Amino acid sequence: MLRNLLVSASRSLVPMSRQSRLVATQAAAAVQQQPKPVATVDGELVSLHLPSGEHHKLPTMWLRDNCQCPKCFNSQQMSRIIYWDELDTSVKPADVQADEEKLAVKWSDGHRSEFTLEWLKDRSFLPEDQRKWLDTTYRLPKVAWNAENYNSILKRFKYSDVVNSKEHLRGWLEAMAVYGVAIVYDTPPTEESLLELGDKVMFPRRTHYGVQFHIRDKPNTTNVAYLKEKLEMHTDLMYYEYKPGINMLHCLVQTEGAGGENLLADAYYLSEKLKVTNPEAYKALSTVPVTWADIGEDGGKTFYSLYRAPVICNDMFGEFMRINYSQPQRSSHFNATLDQIVAWYKAYDVFTKELNSPKNQVRFKTRPGEILTFDNIRLIHAREGYDDKPGNERHIIGQFLDWDEVFSRLRVLRKEAGLIKY
Numbered sequence: 001m002l003r004n005l006l007v008s009a010s011r012s013l014v015p016m017s018r019q020s021r022l023v024a025t026q027a028a029a030a031v032q033q034q035p036k037p038v039a040t041v042d043g044e045l046v047s048l049h050l051p052s053g054e055h056h057k058l059p060t061m062w063l064r065d066n067c068q069c070p071k072c073f074n075s076q077q078m079s080r081i082i083y084w085d086e087l088d089t090s091v092k093p094a095d096v097q098a099d100e101e102k103l104a105v106k107w108s109d110g111h112r113s114e115f116t117l118e119w120l121k122d123r124s125f126l127p128e129d130q131r132k133w134l135d136t137t138y139r140l141p142k143v144a145w146n147a148e149n150y151n152s153i154l155k156r157f158k159y160s161d162v163v164n165s166k167e168h169l170r171g172w173l174e175a176m177a178v179y180g181v182a183i184v185y186d187t188p189p190t191e192e193s194l195l196e197l198g199d200k201v202m203f204p205r206r207t208h209y210g211v212q213f214h215i216r217d218k219p220n221t222t223n224v225a226y227l228k229e230k231l232e233m234h235t236d237l238m239y240y241e242y243k244p245g246i247n248m249l250h251c252l253v254q255t256e257g258a259g260g261e262n263l264l265a266d267a268y269y270l271s272e273k274l275k276v277t278n279p280e281a282y283k284a285l286s287t288v289p290v291t292w293a294d295i296g297e298d299g300g301k302t303f304y305s306l307y308r309a310p311v312i313c314n315d316m317f318g319e320f321m322r323i324n325y326s327q328p329q330r331s332s333h334f335n336a337t338l339d340q341i342v343a344w345y346k347a348y349d350v351f352t353k354e355l356n357s358p359k360n361q362v363r364f365k366t367r368p369g370e371i372l373t374f375d376n377i378r379l380i381h382a383r384e385g386y387d388d389k390p391g392n393e394r395h396i397i398g399q400f401l402d403w404d405e406v407f408s409r410l411r412v413l414r415k416e417a418g419l420i421k422y
């Protein structure tokens, strides 16, 4: 600030002798008026002006609710311990004082609260600060991709690095959060490898196909995935309300013959594009509820799973949240209005043509030791048909993780790396 003052003063047209006097006077004034944090009460808000120029507004009820004193907050449990009925919701700040370190509030009922400025800044209500917290701590922002930029976004991680190093584990999970796809390579060829990887996150997600599922040619199965025929583009298990979040496909044996390739497309990219290019189709796909179904038997247990949701599911802010897509697991029960259904079929056709365009799909064949990990809430995948030969029977082991656990592990790792705070 002092330097700015000097620069602007030297640029002025004031004669030299007067100029030096003026600079000295202004500098002295700046020292004298060295700004300090100033807190005032402004109705339902506390206004906090910081020397940096930041102006924070803090709801008085939020401050009382989040008092950090030992009667109101237990720092070991990291949680609020004051019951709501112990809070006087008509309480007002009787006095507010700020210094370089903290904001102190004396309440009308005599209770006292103190908040460090660092703690308050980390919980800032300024829109840009809130966006930053959401993007660094809540969830990392997604980056959309298609066939053109897939090679530049795909990251590969060595299995032993991911299970032995927190930095590599974080790298893998960050790649999953941002791009929804990554490959782990040099995986030991055992059934335990996926379990060990899942344990590094928290624990695997069990479904009615078990903790792990073996994808190999299994005649007389009730699931189309366990056949060697082509599998069209689909998401897994969209008939679950709590749809498993990350699909991990460990290639133990890949067919040496033709076929067996995986195909992937980013439904986040497709959805964002459709929103702009065909708003009518987008509206039908994001609002008309479809019934997703899986009826069958696995491991001696029968199931009859149903879940109603649109193809494109958005959150309460209208942001892309989840994709549901499957030809075999879309029920013939369609509980929507006739107009909606007519519009939906046209929209589904538009979406499917885009989905199957080579511009939007990538195709590759995983090698033994590779785990293809992808976001089952966001990506749509497929597999080409293949042929087994004696001594070369394609064998993939699958296992799921839930995003709640992945985001949780990612935050712990980012906190440990000093990237975020509590």
Ligand SMILES: [Fe+2]
Residues within 6 Å of the ligand: 225, 234, 235, 236, 381
């Ligand atoms: Fe699948």
Ligand SMILES: [Zn+2]
Residues within 6 Å of the ligand: 067, 068, 069, 070, 071, 072, 073, 111, 112, 113
């Ligand atoms: Zn308190």
